[in-house]
Amino acid sequence: MRDHELPPYAPALMESTRAIGYSIETAIADIVDNSITAMANKIEINFFPIGSPYLSILDNGIGMTKSELIEAMRYGSSNPLDTRGEEDLGRFGLGLKTASMSQCRKLTVISKKGETFSGAQWDLDHIARTTKWSLLLLAEEDFKAFPHVEQLKEMESGTLVIWQELDKVKEGTTNLSTIMGRYMDNVRKHLSLVFHRYINGEVGIQRVAIEINKLSVEAIDPFLTEKSTQVIDDEIINIDGQKVIVRPYLLPHISQLNESEISMLGGEDGIRKLQGFYVYRNKRLLIWGTWFRMMRKGDLSKLARVRIDIPNSLDSLWTLDIKKSMAIPPAIVQQNVASIIKRLGEVSKRTWTFRGRKEIDDDKIHIWNRLKTRDGGVLYEINRDHPLVEAISCNNKREIHNLFKHIERSLPLNQLYVDLTSDHKIVKDSELSEVDLIQMIKGLLSGCNNAKERQEMINKLSITEPFAQNTDLLEKMLQEAQ
Numbered sequence: 093m094r095d096h097e098l099p100p101y102a103p104a105l106m107e108s109t110r111a112i113g114y115s116i117e118t119a120i121a122d123i124v125d126n127s128i129t130a131m132a133n134k135i136e137i138n139f140f141p142i143g144s145p146y147l148s149i150l151d152n153g154i155g156m157t158k159s160e161l162i163e164a165m166r167y168g169s170s171n172p173l174d175t176r177g178e179e180d181l182g183r184f185g186l187g188l189k190t191a192s193m194s195q196c197r198k199l200t201v202i203s204k205k206g207e208t209f210s211g212a213q214w215d216l217d218h219i220a221r222t223t224k225w226s227l228l229l230l231a232e233e234d235f236k237a238f239p240h241v242e243q244l245k246e247m248e249s250g251t252l253v254i255w256q257e258l259d260k261v262k263e264g265t266t267n268l269s270t271i272m273g274r275y276m277d278n279v280r281k282h283l284s285l286v287f288h289r290y291i292n293g294e295v296g297i298q299r300v301a302i303e304i305n306k307l308s309v310e311a312i313d314p315f316l317t318e319k320s321t322q323v324i325d326d327e328i329i330n331i332d333g334q335k336v337i338v339r340p341y342l343l344p345h346i347s348q349l350n351e352s353e354i355s356m357l358g359g360e361d362g363i364r365k366l367q368g369f370y371v372y373r374n375k376r377l378l379i380w381g382t383w384f385r386m387m388r389k390g391d392l393s394k395l396a397r398v399r400i401d402i403p404n405s406l407d408s409l410w411t412l413d414i415k416k417s418m419a420i421p422p423a424i425v426q427q428n429v430a431s432i433i434k435r436l437g438e439v440s441k442r443t444w445t446f447r448g449r450k451e452i453d454d455d456k457i458h459i460w461n462r463l464k465t466r467d468g469g470v471l472y473e474i475n476r477d478h479p480l481v482e483a484i485s486c487n488n489k490r491e492i493h494n495l496f497k498h499i500e501r502s503l504p505l506n507q508l509y510v511d512l513t514s515d516h517k518i519v520k521d522s523e524l525s526e527v528d529l530i531q532m533i534k535g536l537l538s539g540c541n542n543a544k545e546r547q548e549m550i551n552k553l554s555i556t557e558p559f560a561q562n563t564d565l566l567e568k569m570l571q572e573a574q
């Protein structure tokens with residue numbers, strides 16, 4: 093055997109990498125990753141839809157020298173198998189190129205470092221002509237043709253990424269301005285969430301300010317950390333000497349949230365849909381709102397969100413994809429989180445169903461429920477599951493519910509209190525007579541369709557007030573009805 097060097101055919105390979113599957117928001121996030129890795133604390137995104145439309149991302153990071161810039165423009169500028177700096181958000185040495193080219197035909201990168209000012213460009217049309225990997229290097233007089241260059245010049249160091257000929261963004265629309273407004277909303281939301289820990293300046297990481305068309309991007313905290321409870325301790329999983337930190341959160345019940353909090357959690361539907369794991373690689377959110385098929389997204393676990401922090405040194409285990417929108421947890425992590433999920437599901441279920449705890453807890457079904465509310469109050473409620481209620485409410489459910497609500501709210505509690513504590517004799521209605529009971533039981537049995545249903549009804553009545561003490565009567569009437 094002997095070596096035969098076979099480099100890729102440039103135009104074909106560049107065209108195909110455009111189909112990796114980035115959306116405009118994931119593409120921009122990949123460029124922002126580079127800025128954060130370059131230690132920028134300010135990132136300005138500008139979109140200009142008219143004339144010669146462009147999208148630009150300017151950061152005040154460490155910048156690149158000319159040779160560094162040329163190397164950065166190379167497809168596969170670094171080997172994914174190399175060890176990365178601990179804070180590096182990069183991975184394949186592709187993002188800058190593939191993310192950009194997934195949206196546009198012309199990518200220009202201009203960078204300032206020390207006194208050096210350099211620029212380079214990939215232009216798909218130029219490459220189609222030369223059929224080579226022809227990178228265009230900008231000369232001094234070329235710079236002024238690009239937007240925001242003046243701003244970069246004023247900075248100590250930084251990098252400006254410019255996308256032009258936005259063919260993919262334009263696809264299927266004649267009016268770039270309108271569609272772009274919508275796209276930019278998505279981009280804003282995406283960045284708010286994906287970089288929320290950077291925008292908030294969490295302890296231990298550099299705070300980063302991001303602006304889109306001069307409007308700052310606010311952080312979206314998917315755990316509502318201030319208000320949520322962390323019901324179970326952090327779980328630290330050690331893998332090859334590296335730590336994966338799992339922190340389960342339980343959101344507050346929706347009744348305790350205001351509108352902006354609900355919207356932060358993804359809206360009323362979103363709360364349920366976005367339950368699951370939130371996986372962060374170096375504090376940057378990679379993937380969220382999934383249980384990785386380890387359990388179903390049920391109603392009962394809808395308040396559970398689990399933060400998982402992974403370091404970039406474990407990339408190989410997590411099967412990270414190029415767009416950084418997929419990562420599958422390795423078996424060892426799956427085993428460890430399985431038990432957490434189960435415990436969390438149980439607590440979540442309690443929070444969700446807990447409107448009040450039943451006070452009279454004698455295993456009998458009463459017509460009145462006395463409930464203790466979460467904030468220490470008491471609530472009296474007509475038991476909607478009482479057979480007498482069920483029997484009448486099939487047709488007019490809503491009206492009956494409204495009537496009950498009204499009765500419940502207008503219980504003369506204060507007056508009752510006064511009467512009970514005074515010397516007034518409270519005239520208690522005489523005990524129900526057997527005739528009354530028989531009437532009621534008959535009525536309930538007549539609503540049953542067959543012997544089985546009648547048996548079930550009698551079983552239920554035997555634990556229901558006021559029938560419970562009259563089991564003999566219940567038995568007798570069941571015999572008669574069969």
Ligand SMILES: Nc1ncnc2c1ncn2[C@@H]1O[C@H](COP(=O)(O)OP(=O)(O)O)[C@@H](O)[C@H]1O
Binds near residue numbers: 127155182
């Ligand atoms: N905004 C930036 N500031 C400084 N250096 C950058 C910037 N963007 C890209 N680079 C350099 O270009 C390289 C290639 O970037 P990229 O193609 O996104 O791959 P990766 O991020 O996986 O390394 C980076 O490793 C970095 O050295």
Ligand SMILES: [Mg+2]
Binds near residue numbers: 122125182186187
């Ligand atoms: Mg990158």
